[in-house]
Amino acid sequence: MPATDRLHGTLxxxxxxxxxxxxxxxxxxxxxxxxxxDDVVRVEEGSLYPALYRMERDGWLIxxxxxxxxxxxxxxxxxxxxGRRQLAAETRELASFIAxxxxxxxxx
Amino acid sequence: xxxxxxxxxxxxxxxxxxxxxxxxxxxxxVDMTMQMLVAQGMSAGDAxxxxxxxxxxxxxxxxxxxxxxRQRDRSRSRAEYMSELKQDIAFALRQLxxxxxxxxxxxxxxxxxxxxxxxxxxxxxxVVLSPLPFANPDRIVQFEAMRRGSPEQIFTGAELSALRARxxxxxxxxxxxxxxxxxxxxxxxxxxxxxxLVSADYFRVLGVSPRIGRSFVDSDDHPGAPRVxxxxxxxxxxSFAADPSIVGRTLRFDDExxxxxxxxxxxxxxxxxxxxxxxxxxxxxxxxxxxxGRSLSVLARLAPGVTLARASDAARAAMRVAxxxxxxxxxxxxxxxxxYIDTIVGDYRxxxxxxxxxxxxxxxxxxxxxxxxxxxxxxVRARELAxxxxxxxxxxxxxxxxxxxxxxxxxxxxxxGIALAFALVKVxxxxxxxxxxxxxxxxxxxxxxxxxxxxxxxSSIVIGxxxxxxxxxxxLQTALREGGRGSGGARRDPxxxxxxxxxxxxxxxxxxxxxxxxxxAIHLQQVNPGFRPTNLMTARVLLPGARYHDAPLIAQxxxxxxxxxxxxxxxxxxALVSVVPLTHNQLATSVAPExxxxxxxxxxxxxxxxxxxxxxxxxGMPLVDGxxxxxxxxASAPKVCIVSASLAxxxxxxxxxxxxxxxxxxxxxxxxxxxxxxxxxALNVPPSPTLYMPYQQMPAAMWVVTGRSLVLVVRTIxxxxxxxxxxxxxxxxxxxxxxxxxxxxxxxxLASSMAKSRFNxxxxxxxxxxxxxxASIGVYGVVAYFVSQRTREIGVRMxxxxxxxxxxxxxxxxxxxxxxxxxxxxxxxxLATAQLLREQLFGVAPxxxxxxxxxxxxxxxxxxxxxxxxxxxxxxxxxASALAAE
Numbered sequence: 001m002p003a004t005d006r007l008h009g010t011l012x013x014x015x016x017x018x019x020x021x022x023x024x025x026x027x028x029x030x031x032x033x034x035x036x037x038d039d040v041v042r043v044e045e046g047s048l049y050p051a052l053y054r055m056e057r058d059g060w061l062i063x064x065x066x067x068x069x070x071x072x073x074x075x076x077x078x079x080x081x082x083g084r085r086q087l088a089a090e091t092r093e094l095a096s097f098i099a100x101x102x103x104x105x106x107x108x
Numbered sequence: 109x110x111x112x113x114x115x116x117x118x119x120x121x122x123x124x125x126x127x128x129x130x131x132x133x134x135x136x137x138v139d140m141t142m143q144m145l146v147a148q149g150m151s152a153g154d155a156x157x158x159x160x161x162x163x164x165x166x167x168x169x170x171x172x173x174x175x176x177x178r179q180r181d182r183s184r185s186r187a188e189y190m191s192e193l194k195q196d197i198a199f200a201l202r203q204l205x206x207x208x209x210x211x212x213x214x215x216x217x218x219x220x221x222x223x224x225x226x227x228x229x230x231x232x233x234x235v236v237l238s239p240l241p242f243a244n245p246d247r248i249v250q251f252e253a254m255r256r257g258s259p260e261q262i263f264t265g266a267e268l269s270a271l272r273a274r275x276x277x278x279x280x281x282x283x284x285x286x287x288x289x290x291x292x293x294x295x296x297x298x299x300x301x302x303x304x305l306v307s308a309d310y311f312r313v314l315g316v317s318p319r320i321g322r323s324f325v326d327s328d329d330h331p332g333a334p335r336v337x338x339x340x341x342x343x344x345x346x347s348f349a350a351d352p353s354i355v356g357r358t359l360r361f362d363d364e365x366x367x368x369x370x371x372x373x374x375x376x377x378x379x380x381x382x383x384x385x386x387x388x389x390x391x392x393x394x395x396x397x398x399x400x401g402r403s404l405s406v407l408a409r410l411a412p413g414v415t416l417a418r419a420s421d422a423a424r425a426a427m428r429v430a431x432x433x434x435x436x437x438x439x440x441x442x443x444x445x446x447x448y449i450d451t452i453v454g455d456y457r458x459x460x461x462x463x464x465x466x467x468x469x470x471x472x473x474x475x476x477x478x479x480x481x482x483x484x485x486x487x488v489r490a491r492e493l494a495x496x497x498x499x500x501x502x503x504x505x506x507x508x509x510x511x512x513x514x515x516x517x518x519x520x521x522x523x524x525g526i527a528l529a530f531a532l533v534k535v536x537x538x539x540x541x542x543x544x545x546x547x548x549x550x551x552x553x554x555x556x557x558x559x560x561x562x563x564x565x566x567s568s569i570v571i572g573x574x575x576x577x578x579x580x581x582x583x584l585q586t587a588l589r590e591g592g593r594g595s596g597g598a599r600r601d602p603x604x605x606x607x608x609x610x611x612x613x614x615x616x617x618x619x620x621x622x623x624x625x626x627x628x629a630i631h632l633q634q635v636n637p638g639f640r641p642t643n644l645m646t647a648r649v650l651l652p653g654a655r656y657h658d659a660p661l662i663a664q665x666x667x668x669x670x671x672x673x674x675x676x677x678x679x680x681x682x683a684l685v686s687v688v689p690l691t692h693n694q695l696a697t698s699v700a701p702e703x704x705x706x707x708x709x710x711x712x713x714x715x716x717x718x719x720x721x722x723x724x725x726x727x728g729m730p731l732v733d734g735x736x737x738x739x740x741x742x743a744s745a746p747k748v749c750i751v752s753a754s755l756a757x758x759x760x761x762x763x764x765x766x767x768x769x770x771x772x773x774x775x776x777x778x779x780x781x782x783x784x785x786x787x788x789x790a791l792n793v794p795p796s797p798t799l800y801m802p803y804q805q806m807p808a809a810m811w812v813v814t815g816r817s818l819v820l821v822v823r824t825i826x827x828x829x830x831x832x833x834x835x836x837x838x839x840x841x842x843x844x845x846x847x848x849x850x851x852x853x854x855x856x857x858l859a860s861s862m863a864k865s866r867f868n869x870x871x872x873x874x875x876x877x878x879x880x881x882x883a884s885i886g887v888y889g890v891v892a893y894f895v896s897q898r899t900r901e902i903g904v905r906m907x908x909x910x911x912x913x914x915x916x917x918x919x920x921x922x923x924x925x926x927x928x929x930x931x932x933x934x935x936x937x938x939l940a941t942a943q944l945l946r947e948q949l950f951g952v953a954p955x956x957x958x959x960x961x962x963x964x965x966x967x968x969x970x971x972x973x974x975x976x977x978x979x980x981x982x983x984x985x986x987x988a989s990a991l992a993a994e
Contacts, residue, residue, distance in 0.1 A: 026133065027140040045137065046164035049130075053176035057183070075133045 218521025221474030223528030243315025321370030363654030514572025541863030616934025631951030640728030734781030923975030
């Protein structure tokens with residue numbers, strides 16, 4: 001698998017995972033990822049938004065305008081059934097990728 | 109966490125433009141980041157700058173989002189459109205289900221039109237349009253020479269060599285002797301199989317390799333080389349049960365051993381039946397340099413980048429080179445290269461396109477008919493549509509909904525039509541005259557299906573657009589006001605009258621075409637062929653070259669065959685001839701009266717054939733002067749000939765031909781008789797001047813050209829077919845290994861020579877009849893509708909004392925007016941389109957007034973008949989029933 005696909009796939013998997021629990025806006029997704037990885041993984045805005053639009057186009061996400069807790073209008077994304085299938089597939093591939101490279105890069 | 113995502117329903121009704129969406133989303137993100145950074149202690153200004161910085165090149169990011177967003181919107185609107193279309197189609201299906209009579213009429217009408225179109229297109233595709241089973245078939249050419257003003261596709265060995273030398277224009281050049289027949293012995297029974305003798309390069313020209321075994325190589329193509337043969341897939345399967353070990357086996361062809369080196373792939377069978385084997389030509393160096401004896405067809409593959417025009421130039425130059433080697437040969441030979449596919453397809457291209465045009469007219473009539481039906485429904489349904497419009501359906505949506513209805517009709521018509529086409533193609537192939545190239549491959553294939561559905565969608569637009577635009581038009585309000593009687597549109601209905609006139613015009617065009625072809629067939633029937641075809645049997649006898657190589661033995665064997673045949677009971681006359689009339693195998697040469705030098709323009713061309721004594725009596729051809737050949741006119745006797753009346757007139761106008769001498773093929777021979785003329789090429793072609801020579805005087809070289817074969821012609825007392833096996837036995841008493849081939853009665857040959865024009869006539873007449881029926885249904889529909897809409901008015905008129913004759917006139921004039929207009933327009937269209945048939949007509953001009961009048965009269969009579977029933981109904985209207993209908 002080419003490296004760019006792997007990167008795409010990882011970003012997609014993180015975003016889908018973030019949305020699998022509840023709908024969020026883009027900022028919320030970034031915060032969730034940062035919190036869950038103790039700020040180790042820092043997704044860039046410039047990567048996040050094109051990914052969101054791409055996944056929306058492909059029917060993995062749907063977006064709706066709604067109001068935040070503070071009453072601000074924001075675009076909320078939620079995951080679709082197709083998105084969940086994609087998440088499962090990405091997770092599987094990522095796991096096997098890691099399993100494959102771990103003994104190479106981190107020999108016991 | 110969104111508080112209420114559903115509250116923003118405005119986004120469903122009015123989706124924000126994608127640019128606004130991206131801007132708003134990014135602005136929100138920047139604000140949130142800023143808030144977070146400020147909360148961490150950053151100043152507001154720094155926080156903002158940092159928030160924006162985190163986007164990287166924000167313009168690039170936004171552009172990417174926009175691109176994905178637009179793609180999303182496009183697929184969304186497509187999906188929305190599809191779902192609306194689904195609704196429309198479901199609604200259309202319900203509507204049609206409610207009026208099954210209408211639906212069935214419309215679907216059957218369309219199925220007829222679409223099915224006929226698909227069937228004819230299948231034939232057209234198979235014969236004309238489908239590519240040849242060769243590599244880059246467009247690059248293959250066949251050469252054609254113009255000699256003495258007529259095109260000819262055979263060349264000399266020297267000409268082949270000269271063409272081959274033009275490697276700048278042609279990658280490969282191959283000589284081909286088509287129509288070779290070999291006697292294959294050693295299997296069950298001796299049989300003659302057809303094939304070609306070809307140069308080693310032949311398969312390289314075509315770009316095809318055998319499926320098993322090898323192709324020819326140059327070393328196969330020399331006089332001394334071991335004899336090899338490649339066979340067709342068809343023959344391999346039929347005679348050898350697809351035995352994979354066939355390569356290497358030895359077969360006896362004409363008493364010579366040939367080893368099989370390959371089998372061609374099945375696609376190659378498309379060349380047609382009778383092409384079962386290929387063997388090398390094995391021309392000697394002398395033959396390749398010879399400028400006499402044209403017997404080779406020449407095919408070539410164009411070199412890369414060479415155009416047809418350049419190829420023709422190269423061919424002309426090659427002809428000059430070949431002619432220069434032989435000063436006595438004629439100098440003004442012009443040549444050209446034609447695409448091979450064009451020479452194969454020949455005039456079927458034009459015939460089939462005419463047929464497709466005719467079928468297109470039938471389809472158009474069918475569409476107009478259905479449009480008319482829909483129009484009538486449109487008026488009845490005006491109220492329903494008005495209500496839907498009042499409830500907020502936009503005009504576009506209404507039009508689309510009506511179009512969905514016609515689309516459903518057309519697609520249903522297409523499905524039934526395709527089923528019909530499967531059957532029609534079979535009928536077409538079965539009825540077609542033999543020898544239509546590639547027709548046996550006609551089938552409803554993917555291309556045909558695609559075209560059919562394209563045609564169906566086109567038809568649905570034609571039949572749906574006019575009525576739907578009108579139904580959904582401004583007349584809606586009137587429809588509501590008039591309480592659903594819908595009479596506003598019906599009182600004056602120029603559109604429907606126009607449609608009826610169109611139908612009549614189209615039907616007239618078709619009927620004129622078929623009328624012309626019918627008259628052609630009648631004229632052909634009346635042509636005297638120049639011989640009596642009844643009770644004449646013909647069969648070809650081939651003497652294998654291995655045993656029959658010298659001319660005296662060949663002549664003697666044929667004489668024995670003729671004598672043996674004459675002993676068969678029931679045989680009245682028997683004769684031999686090189687070629688029987690109407691079989692397209694004539695050989696031609698130029699002749700001159702003795703002692704006169706003719707310029708190129710005066711050159712007299714004549715078909716020539718070799719015949720035995722009693723040929724003219726056997727055929728029932730009159731000898732108008734002089735004597736018949738005798739058995740004593742043999743190789744040792746002075747050379748003699750008989751000329752046809754038309755040749756005598758050309759050679760010695762106003763003088764007696766018998767006793768004079770003529771020069772032919774560097775020989776001087778005496779005319780001993782003059783025969784009647786025969787329609788040799790076809791009944792619709794004037795008799796060609798013909799030279800007959802006794803077969804006993806045939807030069808040895810000519811026996812090679814004719815393949816040592818002659819046709820046995822037998823006049824029988826009983827039906828000729830009944831004597832076939834007795835004739836075969838008689839021939840076998842002379843040599844048991846000689847089979848008869850191409851056996852058939854002369855009546856059959858005559859019939860098959862007319863089969864092409866009969867076939868076209870039959871098809872066009874059938875289409876014309878369908879058109880007539882459809883058009884009269886259309887007329888009936890319009891008049892019946894007119895009467896039903898005006899029942900009340902008619903009742904009132906009758907109550908007020910109108911005479912039935914008056915009502916009769918009212919209704920008839922109503923029905924007939926568009927018919928007359930249609931007939932006038934149809935006459936004009938017929939005059940234009942009949943020109944396309946010009947080449948297929950005989951004895952009748954394309955603008956034949958009698959045909960036009962007859963067709964016009966027929967059409968008017970049928971149309972008048974169609975108005976009669978509704979007119980009678982109108983007369984039976986009583987005031988009471990008219991009021992009750994209210």
